Amino acid sequence: MSNKAIITSALPYANGEIHLGHVASTYLPADVTARFLKLKGVEAYYVCASDDFGTPILIQSEKEGKTPSEYVSYWNKRDYDDFTAFNINFDYFYKTSSTENIEFVQDVFKKLNDAGHIYEKEIIQFYCSNDKKFLPDRYVKGSCPYCKAEDQYSDLCESCGRVPEEISNPKCAICGQIPKKEKTTHYFFKLKNFGDSLSKWLEENKNLQKDVKKYVQNWIKSGLIDWDITRDITWGVPIPLDGAKGKVFYGWFDNHLAYISTALKFLNDKGIDGKEFWNSADIYHFIGKDIVYHHYLFLPAMRLGIDSEYKLPDYIPTRGHLTLQAKKISKSRNWYIGLREFLNYYPADYLRYYLVAINPYSQDDLNFDWDEFTNRINSELIGNLGNFVNRALGFTKKAYDGVIAESGDFDEKDKEALDQIKNLSSVIGELMQQNHLDRALKKIMEFSSFFNQYFQHKEPWKKGSGTENCVYLSVNAVRSLAIGVFPFIPESSQKIWEQLGFEGNVNDNHWNQISELGAKPGHRLGDVSPLFVKVEQADIEKYKKQLGPK
Numbered sequence: 134m135s136n137k138a139i140i141t142s143a144l145p146y147a148n149g150e151i152h153l154g155h156v157a158s159t160y161l162p163a164d165v166t167a168r169f170l171k172l173k174g175v176e177a178y179y180v181c182a183s184d185d186f187g188t189p190i191l192i193q194s195e196k197e198g199k200t201p202s203e204y205v206s207y208w209n210k211r212d213y214d215d216f217t218a219f220n221i222n223f224d225y226f227y228k229t230s231s232t233e234n235i236e237f238v239q240d241v242f243k244k245l246n247d248a249g250h251i252y253e254k255e256i257i258q259f260y261c262s263n264d265k266k267f268l269p270d271r272y273v274k275g276s277c278p279y280c281k282a283e284d285q286y287s288d289l290c291e292s293c294g295r296v297p298e299e300i301s302n303p304k305c306a307i308c309g310q311i312p313k314k315e316k317t318t319h320y321f322f323k324l325k326n327f328g329d330s331l332s333k334w335l336e337e338n339k340n341l342q343k344d345v346k347k348y349v350q351n352w353i354k355s356g357l358i359d360w361d362i363t364r365d366i367t368w369g370v371p372i373p374l375d376g377a378k379g380k381v382f383y384g385w386f387d388n389h390l391a392y393i394s395t396a397l398k399f400l401n402d403k404g405i406d407g408k409e410f411w412n413s414a415d416i417y418h419f420i421g422k423d424i425v426y427h428h429y430l431f432l433p434a435m436r437l438g439i440d441s442e443y444k445l446p447d448y449i450p451t452r453g454h455l456t457l458q459a460k461k462i463s464k465s466r467n468w469y470i471g472l473r474e475f476l477n478y479y480p481a482d483y484l485r486y487y488l489v490a491i492n493p494y495s496q497d498d499l500n501f502d503w504d505e506f507t508n509r510i511n512s513e514l515i516g517n518l519g520n521f522v523n524r525a526l527g528f529t530k531k532a533y534d535g536v537i538a539e540s541g542d543f544d545e546k547d548k549e550a551l552d553q554i555k556n557l558s559s560v561i562g563e564l565m566q567q568n569h570l571d572r573a574l575k576k577i578m579e580f581s582s583f584f585n586q587y588f589q590h591k592e593p594w595k596k597g598s599g600t601e602n603c604v605y606l607s608v609n610a611v612r613s614l615a616i617g618v619f620p621f622i623p624e625s626s627q628k629i630w631e632q633l634g635f636e637g638n639v640n641d642n643h644w645n646q647i648s649e650l651g652a653k654p655g656h657r658l659g660d661v662s663p664l665f666v667k668v669e670q671a672d673i674e675k676y677k678k679q680l681g682p683k
Contacts, residue, residue, distance in 0.1 A: 134566060137414035138177040140167045141392040143424060144184035144229065147208035148193055151215045151472045153501055154462045157488045158452040162570055163419040164221045165489060166450075168620035169565045172644040176414075178224040180399055182391045183209040185230035186369040187384035188271040192307065194368075201368040205230060215472045219481045220623050225399035229391045237394035238387040239373040244439045246374075250323050256361070259287075260315035261305040267365040268305055268312050270383070275300035288385075294423055298358055319363035320372065322386075327434040328353045334433055340448050344496065345422075349429040360431060362386040389432045392418065393443050408443070417448045422496040425451060450568050453498040455488075458680070467681055470501070478676060479510075479668070482622035486514050489621055490575070494568045503677055507668045514622075517578055519664045521585045522614065525607035526632055526661040528593060533604060535634070535658040540605040547599065550587050550606045553580060554613050558647035561617060570621075577617050584610045608633070608652045615639050616647045625664055634659040 142159040145151060160181075167179035185205040194204035205228070213226050228234070245251050259268040266272075270288040277285045278301045282292035287300040305312050332353055335346050362383050363372065369381025393411065400407035420428050433445045455462065462469045475484055487506050490513070491499050529535060543551065557580055564573035584607060591603035615629040619639050630639035634657050 134173075134175070135413070135415040136175055137410060138167075138170050138175050138417065139392075139396050139411060139414050140170075140177060140179040140417045140419070141396075142181055142419040143421060144182055144388050144391060145212045146187070146189070147183040147185050147205040147212070147228075148189050149208070149464065151212055152462065152464070152469045153457070153472060153475060153484070153488070154455040154469065156216075156219060156221070156472060157455040157492060157499065157501075158421040159419045160216065160221050161219075161485060161488055162450060162452065162492070162568070163417070165485075165570050165620045166417065166419075166565070166568070167224075168222065168623065168640070169562075169644070172616070172619065172640060172642065173562070174643055178396070178399065179222065180225045180227070180392070180395045181223050182227040182229055182231075182234070182395045183212055184384065184388045184391075185209070185228050186381070186387060188269055188364070188366060191366055191368045192272070202230070218476050219472055220485065222623075225395060227391070227395040227398060229388050231391075231394070231398070233398045234387065234391045234394040235370050237397070238370045238382060238390050241390055241435065241439060242382070242386075243373060244442075245322065245435065248438060248440075250326070250438045251362075252321055252323065253318060254321055255316055256319050257314045258317050258319075258365070259303055259305075259312035261308065261310060261312045263308045263310050264305065267315070267317060268303075269364045269366065272306050273300055273303050273312065274306050275303040277301070288383075289423070289426075291423055294425055295352075296426055317365055319361050319380075320374075320377070322360040322362050322431075322435070322438075324360045324430065324434055325357040327437055328357050330437050331430060331434060334437070334445060335429070338445075338447070342449075342451055342494075342496075345425055345429065345449075345451050349425065352426070352430070357430065385427050385431060386435075389418075389427065390435075412444045415448065416444060416446045417450065418446045419450050420452075422451055422453055448568070450494065451496060452492060452494070453496045456498055456500045458502060458677075459500050470680075478672070480624065482625045483510050483514065483665075483668070486510070486574075486622050489570050491571070493571050503673045507670060507673050510665070510668045513578055515665045515667060517585065518581045518614065518618070521581050521588070521607075522611050522629055522632070523661065523663055524585070524588060525604075525611050526658055529604050529608055529658055530661050532593070532596075532600075535661075537605055537608055537652055537654050537656045537658075538601040539654045540602045541599070543602055544599060546587065546590060547602045547606060550584065550610070553583055554606070554610055554650065555648045557613055557617060558645050561647075562644060565620070574621055577614065577621075580610070580617075581614060605650075605652075605654065608658070609650045612652045613647045616642050616644070628664055632659050632661050 140163050142163040167177055170177040190201055194201045209228050259273050261268050271286045273287040276283050277290035278297050279295050280293040282290055289296055363380050364383050370387045372380050397407035400410050418428055428449055436443055436445050487509050561573040561576045588607055593600040593603045612633055615626050619626040626639050
């Protein structure tokens with residue numbers, strides 16, 4: 134692990150509100166990892182940007198009578214505000230329509246073109262006679278030629294994750310009519326020439342998920358297709374060539390370059406050499422499984438095409454999709470929960486805890502279930518963690534006026550408890566570094582459960598021998614929990630820290646301090662009160678009824 138890191142996540146498309154499906158696979162795991170790395174002493178920065186260009190935005194802005202720039206400006210701010218309310222702590226949140234990104238994209242293109250990786254070609258493209266325009270990407274819907282899934286956009290099959298060379302059974306997404314084909318001139322990136330170098334990179338990078346690497350390697354073996362990077366629309370990054378007037382880059386050509394341009398903007402503004410930092414840092418790109426093709430093929434090939442001027446990613450943590458009550462999320466069918474809507478119901482930490490707990494480091498889909506959410510919050514977050522914290526601190530306030538007493542000789546149970554504290558930082562830290570965030574959270578909850586049992590076994594309320602040892606170790610276990618849960622549930626972590634009577638912010642600590650006995654005899658606790666409020670089944674039933682067609 135490097136002492137520097139840049140964390141990014143798939144850019145939120147500036148075309149609608151953030152919902153639970155968005156945060157589960159990308160933004161929350163990225164945020165948890167960034168918080169962990171910072172606690173480890175890594176100079177880590179989490180940067181992101183709104184994805185402002187593309188056909189859907191042009192369509193929707195036209196429908197709303199706004200300029201595309203006005204439209205994306207609204208969603209850039211709205212998305213950032215929603216992320217912030219969920220405690221997604223970006224160090225910098227920018228936009229792909231920024232001057233910096235546009236200039237960076239054009240510069241990369243010029244370098245690729247000068248290196249012979251770009252060529253011009255006359256193609257046949259769908260054209261709608263009714264709407265009088267060429268129909269790239271999301272202007273066309275049809276069937277995937279690979280997996281036969283219906284109602285897919287022409288630039289990505291959300292079912293199998295592949296990019297169709299040509300969609301089957303095409304229809305205009307605006308008017309529904311069958312389009313005809315017309316000639317136009319586009320620019321192509323020679324993706325097929327990068328098969329060997331991509332295979333070499335995949336083989337040498339041991340940090341990438343093995344299952345993802347395997348089927349990407351199979352894609353390469355089956356033959357890559359040169360990539361059309363041009364679109365005949367008005368909203369996008371202009372192609373900096375004579376004769377390319379009226380053409381812009383395909384959104385997937387420019388948007389992941391914003392990982393770099395946004396990081397450079399942020400770092401250079403801080404007085405840090407952004408390029409040097411990028412190339413000496415661990416690079417993380419957190420994504421969902423539907424955009425593997427772009428991040429494992431397009432993204433690295435473009436960087437290889439400019440002689441790896443900017444290093445390729447070290448990690449591409451890839452997770453599955455979130456379903457809702459075992460059904461695919463669909464905004465058009467009102468089968469989704471907006472992030473802002475959820476945060477009107479419950480604190481951000483409730484959702485953060487639940488989504489991490491059910492989300493393995495794999496491409497397996499996960500399911501948001503209201504009843505399971507209720508059970509997990511009430512039995513685990515409240516019944517386990519909240520119960521132990523309140524129990525240990527509450528007893529200390531009542532029996533010792535909130536002051537930690539001197540401990541005596543430890544018995545076997547005390548020594549076992551001490552070992553739990555001393556080993557916690559390494560046990561969960563190793564899992565965090567491997568991106569098994571759900572397993573790390575489970576270990577934290579097992580630690581809390583152990584101390585609930587330890588407290589029960591020692592029966593300090595009887596004021597017998599060893600009571601001071603129980604109080605001393607239990608309060609220190611609470612301190613360990615306060616630091617350990619910070620990446621996952623930061624607001625609750627800070628509350629625990631303050632109830633412990635410590636000043637400042639819990640994230641001012643170092644990760645290794647989890648396993649230190651930092652609550653010394655004589656230390657006085659702060660005010661103690663319950664951390665959480667129970668989730669009521671009656672409320673859950675009400676929220677369930679709000680889903681589905683109105």
